[in-house]
Amino acid sequence: MMGTLKNWLGGFDQPVYPIGPLTLPTPKGKEDKSNDVEVVEFLDKMRLRSGKRSLIYISFGTFFVPSEIEKVWAVIEALITSETPFIFAHASPLLSVTEEKKAWINNSGVGLELSWSPQQVILEHEVTGWFLTHGGWNSIMEAFESKIPLIIWPINGDQPLNAANLTLIHKAAFELIEVRGGEDGTKPLLRFKDTEYTPSFTIEGVKEEFIGVLEKIKGEEGQVVRKNFEKLSEEMGKSWHDGGESNSNFNDFLAKFVDCI
Template identity: 45%
Template sequence: MTVFAASYAAAYQTLTKAEPITCAETSTTFEAVPTPSAIIVDFLNLPQRETIRKLTGYSTPIIAWIPCGISYFIRLWGPESLGGLGDFGAKVDAEVLRTGTSLEDVANEILSHASPFAQVSAELSKKVNASKLGLLAAWSPQQFILNHQATGWFFTHGGHGGVTESLSSGIPLIFWPFKADQPTAAAHVAENLKAGIELFEVRTGRGLQPIHRNGKIPKGTREAVGEEIRRVLDICGGKEGAEMRRNAEMIKAEMKKSWEEGGPAKLAMRQFLQDYA
C-alpha cells in the first residue's frame, strides 16, 4: 500500500498530461487517453485523494467509492446525530487533555489489538491439498468458482464484495461474520432476503450476549458449534435450503435486470457518464 501511494502521484500526473503510461508490475505500456474528467477512488484512499487535489485542485471531481454496507459506513464515520461515532480526532484530543498523556500513548491504547488472523502451517496446507477434498490457495478466481455448476452454497465472512458476487451468481450463503459490515450483511441476507444462514455459536466475547432479533443466547462451545453445523447442513439439504436457493436465483435475476436497458443500475451509470464524461 505504501509503494502504491508513493507511485500514484507520478502515474496520475502522466494521465493528466494525456501521455502513454507504463504499468509498474507488467511493464506494459498503454496508449495515451484523454485527461481524466473525474476520479473514482475508494473512500479510504486518503493519500490518493490528497495527491489529486495537489496536482489538479478542485477542477477534477472526486467520486468516493464505498465498497461496504452504508450502515457500517455511517456508524464509523458519520455524525453522532445519525448514530455515528462522530469526530474521532476530537475525541482523541479530548482524551489527551483529560489524561495529560501524549497523542502517541493515547493512540496505542485505542488502536492496539492482538492479531485476529490464524496462521495455516505448510504441513496443514499440504495435507488439505493432497486430500482432493479441499484446496488452500493464496488467491482464487471467486466469481469463476461461484458460477461453477458444482457450487451449491458459499461459506463466507460476508464481506460486501463476496455477498454481491454470490447473489449475482444465484448462490445462497452461510455466514460466519467477523467484523465491519459483515454482521449487517449476514442479518439482512438471512432475515430479510431469506437467501442465507448465519452461524451464531461461533461467536466469542461480546458476541455471546443475547441476540436482539431472536433472543437466542449463544453458548460458544465446541459442542454447540458442532450441533449448529449439523443443523445447517440439514437445512441446506432440505426444503428450507431449497427455498433459499430459489430466493438467491430470484435475486440474481433482479441484479441482472438492473443492468438491462431501463434498469436502475444502467440508468445510474448512464447518468454518471453524462455528468462527468
C-alpha cells in the same frame, strides 16, 4: 436499497447517482485455466463423486479472519465427518494453517486446502453449491454474479448487517451464530428473545450448529434459500437493463457531467 440511499444522501443538497452492482464480467468460453489445473481437477472429481451443487467453498478473504481458529477446524471436521466436499482457501497471512492441518484436509478425500484460490473458477463450476464467507460486500457481489448462495460467518464492519439483511429479511442465506466471539459478538441477540435457544459460543456449539446447517442446505429449507438468493441475483442484474435503476442513474450522471462538455 438504492432508493433509500439516494433519499438520505439527497439531504446534503448534492446530486446523488447510485449505481451497482459493479463486478468484473464472468469469464466464459475457453479461457486459459492452466494455472488452476489442480483446482479444476478436484472440482471435476467431486462432481463425479457427489453430484452437482454438492461442494462448499470456504473463503474469508484477505483482511478479515475468525479470531478463534479452533472454530474453523470444528466446521471442517463436520464437513469431513459428513463427507461433504469442500475447498478451504486461506489467503490472509493472519490465518495460520499448520502443515498438519493442511495434510488433514488434503488427505480427507473430500477437501482441498489452498493458500490462494481462483474464486471465479470455483464459483462458476457446477459442483459448487454454497459459499461460506465472512459476508463482505465484494464476496456477496461475486456470489450474486455466480448465483451461489451463502453461509455467512460475519466478523466485523458491514458483515453483521449484510448477514442479517440476507438471512432475516430476504431469507436468502444462512448465518452462523455460534461462531461469534468477543464481548460485543456474544451479547444476547434480540432475534432469539422469544425462543428457547441460547447460543453457547463454544466449539461444540459451532459443530452442532454447522451440522444442522448441512442438513438444512440439503433439504427443503436449503432449496427455498437458494431460490430466494437466485431471485435477488436476477433483480440486481436487471438494474443495468434499459430502464433499470442503475442504468437510469448512470445516464443521468452522463447527461449532467459528460454530455454537456
